[in-house]
Amino acid sequence: MTELPACPKCRMENTYPDGALIICPDCGHEWSPAASAAAVADEGEARVVKDANGNPLADGDTVIIAKDLRVKGSSLVLKGGTKIKGIRIVDGDHEIDCKVNGTSMMLKAMYLKKA
Numbered sequence: 001m002t003e004l005p006a007c008p009k010c011r012m013e014n015t016y017p018d019g020a021l022i023i024c025p026d027c028g029h030e031w032s033p034a035a036s037a038a039a040v041a042d043e044g045e046a047r048v049v050k051d052a053n054g055n056p057l058a059d060g061d062t063v064i065i066a067k068d069l070r071v072k073g074s075s076l077v078l079k080g081g082t083k084i085k086g087i088r089i090v091d092g093d094h095e096i097d098c099k100v101n102g103t104s105m106m107l108k109a110m111y112l113k114k115a
Contacts, residue, residue, distance in 0.1 A: 004017065004022060005022065007024035007026065007027060008029070009024065009027050009029040010024060010026055010027040010029065011091065012024060012026040012027070014026055018030075020032060020033075047089065047091070049089050049095045049096070049109045050109060051063065051109055051110075051112050052066045052109075052110055052111065052112060052113050053114070055113075055114045057087065057089060057096070057112075057114060058089065059087065059089055060086055060087070060088075061087050061114060061115075062083060062084065062086070062087075062114075063083075063084050063087055063096070063098075063112040063113060063115055064082065064084070064112065064113045064114075065079070065080050065081065065082045065100075065107075065111060065113075066080060066111050066112060066113050067111060069107070071105070078100055078105075082100065082101075083115060084099075084100055084112070086098070090106070092106075093108070094107055095107075095108060095109045096108070096112065
C-alpha cells in the first residue's frame with residue numbers, strides 16, 4: 001500500500017484517496033497528488049514571520065509582549081513588557097511557540113516586538 005501524504009492545509013495524516021483527489025476528513029481540504037508534489041517542492045522555502053514593527057523573527061529570538069494579553073479560557077493576563085526568550089516559529093494561526101513565566105503558550109507575532 002502506498003503512503004498517502006499529510007494534508008498541506010492542517011498537516012493531519014488522516015487522508016484518503018477519492019478518485020483523482022486526496023481528501024482530508026479533518027479539515028475538508030481536497031487536492032490532487034500533482035499539487036501535493038508541488039507543495040513538497042515549495043516546503044523548502046522558509047516562512048517569514050514579522051513582529052508588530054515589521055521586523056522578521058527567527059527561532060531562538062528574544063521578544064517583548066507589546067500590550068497586555070488576556071489568555072483565553074483563563075483569568076491569566078500576560079503583561080505588556082514581559083520578555084520572552086527562545087521563541088520557536090511554527091505553522092498555524094498562532095505563529096510563536098514559547099514559554100512565558102514557565103507556562104507553554106502559543107502567541108500571535110502581531111502582539112510581540114523583537115528585543
